[in-house]
Amino acid sequence: MRSRTILIGLNEINFEFLESYISKGHLPHFAKLLKSQKVIKTHSEKEYHLLEPWIQWVTVYTGQSYAEHKVYRLGDNIGHNGTKQIFEELEEKGLTVAAISPFNAENRLKNSPFFVPDPWTETKVSGNWLTKNFYKAIHQAVNDNAQSKITITSLITLALAFLLYVPIRKYSSYIKNILNRKKPGMKALVLDSLLIDVFVKLWRKEKPDFSNIFLNSGAHVQHHYLFNSDAYTGPLKNPEWYCPKDWDPFIKVLETYDYLLSRIEKFDNVKLMIATGLHQEPHEHITYYWRLKEHAKFLKAVGINNYDKVLPRMSRDFLIEFNDDINCTAADQILSSYKCSLDQEKIFEVDNRGKSLFVELVYPNDINDEHSIISSSNHPEIKAFKKFVAFVAIKNGEHNGVGYLTSNFPMDIKDEIELTEVKDIIIHEATT
Numbered sequence: 001m002r003s004r005t006i007l008i009g010l011n012e013i014n015f016e017f018l019e020s021y022i023s024k025g026h027l028p029h030f031a032k033l034l035k036s037q038k039v040i041k042t043h044s045e046k047e048y049h050l051l052e053p054w055i056q057w058v059t060v061y062t063g064q065s066y067a068e069h070k071v072y073r074l075g076d077n078i079g080h081n082g083t084k085q086i087f088e089e090l091e092e093k094g095l096t097v098a099a100i101s102p103f104n105a106e107n108r109l110k111n112s113p114f115f116v117p118d119p120w121t122e123t124k125v126s127g128n129w130l131t132k133n134f135y136k137a138i139h140q141a142v143n144d145n146a147q148s149k150i151t152i153t154s155l156i157t158l159a160l161a162f163l164l165y166v167p168i169r170k171y172s173s174y175i176k177n178i179l180n181r182k183k184p185g186m187k188a189l190v191l192d193s194l195l196i197d198v199f200v201k202l203w204r205k206e207k208p209d210f211s212n213i214f215l216n217s218g219a220h221v222q223h224h225y226l227f228n229s230d231a232y233t234g235p236l237k238n239p240e241w242y243c244p245k246d247w248d249p250f251i252k253v254l255e256t257y258d259y260l261l262s263r264i265e266k267f268d269n270v271k272l273m274i275a276t277g278l279h280q281e282p283h284e285h286i287t288y289y290w291r292l293k294e295h296a297k298f299l300k301a302v303g304i305n306n307y308d309k310v311l312p313r314m315s316r317d318f319l320i321e322f323n324d325d326i327n328c329t330a331a332d333q334i335l336s337s338y339k340c341s342l343d344q345e346k347i348f349e350v351d352n353r354g355k356s357l358f359v360e361l362v363y364p365n366d367i368n369d370e371h372s373i374i375s376s377s378n379h380p381e382i383k384a385f386k387k388f389v390a391f392v393a394i395k396n397g398e399h400n401g402v403g404y405l406t407s408n409f410p411m412d413i414k415d416e417i418e419l420t421e422v423k424d425i426i427i428h429e430a431t432t
Helices: 015-023 028-036 053-062 086-092 127-141 152-165 168-179 186-206 217-228 249-264 295-301 325-336 418-432
Strands: 006-008 040-043 097-100 208-215 272-274 281-291 309-312 319-320 338-340 348-352 356-362 373-375 389-400 402-407 417-419
Touching: 006 418, 015 249, 028 249, 040 418, 053 086, 053 418, 086 097, 086 208, 086 418, 097 168, 097 186, 127 186, 152 186, 152 319, 168 186, 186 208, 186 217, 186 249, 208 249, 208 309, 217 249, 217 281, 217 389, 272 418, 281 356, 281 402, 295 319, 319 418, 325 338, 325 356, 338 389, 402 418, 417 418
Parallel strands: 006 208, 006 272, 040 417, 097 208
Antiparallel strands: 040 402, 272 402, 281 389, 309 319, 319 356, 338 373, 348 356
16 A cells, blocks of 8 residues: 655754754654654755745745746745646645645645645635634734734634644643743744644544645744754844743744654654755844834825735735736835935835735834834835834844755655755655
């Protein structure tokens, strides 16, 4: 009987740090796995601006480099029929295929037992009514995270998912983490914990031939709190108000991932593959991240009114859609013209696609009540800019194009490969 294959996406995890924790006696299931099988390095894009997980994971799913798939933004893969994904390709080969939070992937499956998109990608959800409402709840909670907003409907749905999918023995762990939710990294960790328990419960029920779970809290914690990691030996420290010196959220994330390995070890006849897409290394100076709180209100303040809709994306990014290129170009010129009045640093980075703008709030410094932003093209000065933004984080980690691939079975491949090769390797293992 053919083995069932599970692909775990541990987004951007640095395996050198993982091995550092293992050397100190942590992570027994990772230790067992890495002792028995080799870790393969994957290589992706050469240009730093292309080292984004929403690009690398499309490469994993399609086997195409950025130059081939040209998916540059989170959400670009929707309706992008030129990029055939591993999911529908395996379904066409007769396999049942399922996924929890596959990053920047479109659900094109015809008969999936469950497919829950990532919180930032709006595509169809496969599964029962609770699965569909579960996606709505995590989509709302994650995208409103900077303002700490979660609706009553989302809370009820998440509570119901908790009761139906989480083992009773895990209740105390969740309660502890929820009580510590204001500590750095804990909200992301609670979400990944819930995704893991939902995945395990649904997998046990449906036993799909191929399944994928993507987990992002490790990437989030490395980006924002890596300087607090016991594995980090560099000179930089986070301010005490931002992350207390005795708090290491990274080990807590890795212990949660280790728990997932322990659950999968109990599954019968499973080929497990783990990929990271890329990894993070320590950032070398202090950079602040900010996010607009009310996007429509800010756009009105700077004179941008003629657009169809504005959609928040990950962290500090957002998308604006227009019905013509004239209004799109005008908005591009407005946003691109703004700089901080105090230090002349630019506020936004804008990618113009003709009828849509992908905007990143790139201002890197602290913002106080005296900060205003001014336009080089005589657009309105925005005084007290701080009221329009929410503090997101201090950057601790930055992207490196080397990723990792490992498994719970021998893989007869080279020690270093291109990321574009991973798809064919997965398909081969899933179909043999």
